[in-house]
Amino acid sequence: MTDALDLTLAQKVLAAQPFSNLLGARLVAFGDGEATLELDIRDDLRQQNGFLHGGVLAYAADNTLTFAAGTVVGARLLTAGFTIDYLRPAEGTLLRAHAQVVRAGRSRVVCRCDLSVVDGAGKVTLCAVAQGTIAVPEPARGN
Template sequence: MSEVLDLALARKVLAAQPFSNLLGTRLVAFGDGAATLELDIRDDLRQQHGFLHGGVLGYAADNALTFAAGTVAGARLITAGFTIDYLRPAEGVLLRAEARVVRAGRTRVVCRCDLSTVDGAGVETLCAVAQGTIAVTPPTEPPHAT
């Protein structure tokens, strides 16, 4: 399909995203149709009730879905759409987004993501699930010299 990515190259792709840097997102696993992102839950990422903001969960799902797709389709990807279901308020010290490919086609890759929080004792709690479709973008052609 496209160029093959490995964990080191995928981490460079993540590092090139200013918003991911702002959140302190880490790519901790990448390959074989799956990817895992983690970020520390900080007070400035919480909503008014003290839970992790749903927008942070949506961001993590979107990025994890796309990175999982990247394990089978390369780096020329863009999210076509995704849905997320919030199962319970996100509390803890760490957010983990684990995504995996459900089906990879030539132009679209469907993925699923489980979002869990980890508390100070290491207990993991599923707080949201997401499913998305990732579009494989065509290669761009260099401009023609005139």
């Protein structure tokens, strides 16, 4: 396995992602097989009924699953695939995605993620769950 990242380096990786910057995503916890990403729910991230758009939830799951895998196998990762189940409409002021590694192998890492919204009073509501497989690519030849 490669050297695991630390929170500061992982935050730099997130900051290098233009789409993450557009959404205002923040990596708030990272280590020991787990990662937590948060973003403020803004009006421009909502769908026509006023709920947080499912694409934003899927983005948060995808990125948080991959960051959780990075805590155990390092930075060189790619999402191989994930599934997401939307449990209820996402209404609140903050989206929090928390992922953890289920199993880490040499070439694949399986993770799961809970996506919750936090309202203005601090009430946390689970709104979606995801599971994903993260690929650890072979090093480029000559490296």
